[in-house]
Amino acid sequence: MEDDLTVSPDVLAALVRAVGSPAGAATAALVPYFGAAVGGESTAVDGLGLDLSRALLAGIDYDWRRPFAPGERVHVRVTVEDVFRKGANQFGLLAAEFTDAAGDLVQRQTVTFIERGSGK
């Protein structure tokens, strides 16, 4: 999944309200997107083949080059990094890369889902 996004000041403001601390504005500029939700629910469900009702978020990694700037245009590319089974559990890894207008990386996220005891 690929898309072009504008880093909406309204979204950043909503995130600042959700964080609810004096540092919220600075924090929001680091984490305004959740990679697995950028393309809607189908990104995680279809891409990883997980049962959403049993899938849990196990982890999220960030690699930052800089905070996002309000109003800037960014390109996001969401890819399935890996899908594997460990015991009874199914794991799925999504990567989301955000690049700016110059093509430079802003940040990279890796999101790990686990579907427990799926028995597939």
Next chain:
Amino acid sequence: MTQDDSVTNGESAAPDGSVTLGERTRGPVTRVQIARYAGAVGDFNPVHVDDEFARASGLPSVIAHGPLTVTLALDAVVEQLGPQALRSAEARLSAPVFPGDELTVVPTADGVEVRKADGTVAATVRLETGTR
């Protein structure tokens, strides 16, 4: 954890000049906060916003988004080091966070962990900091 000397908002300095993170609290987490986060990132998975769905999934209530818990942990770090100091984070979620949970963000050897009031660790975050 170390970082450059230019960031001095609230952390304590060790004798060698390195910066030590302090403990911070966040919350109690509220349903409004969870709903605001859902709206901000566009994640309306019903386990976060629909109590009936959450209970049918075996949970006592809705749960906070994992990335919200991580965001609150990062916010406690940003409060002390500033946003430019963060280079990378590896967060692992280990327990659900419910409305009413007060979270304590506690420094560890290589980052922070998020503890609930009963001591349960909700998330562990390894951090890499430094100048860019």
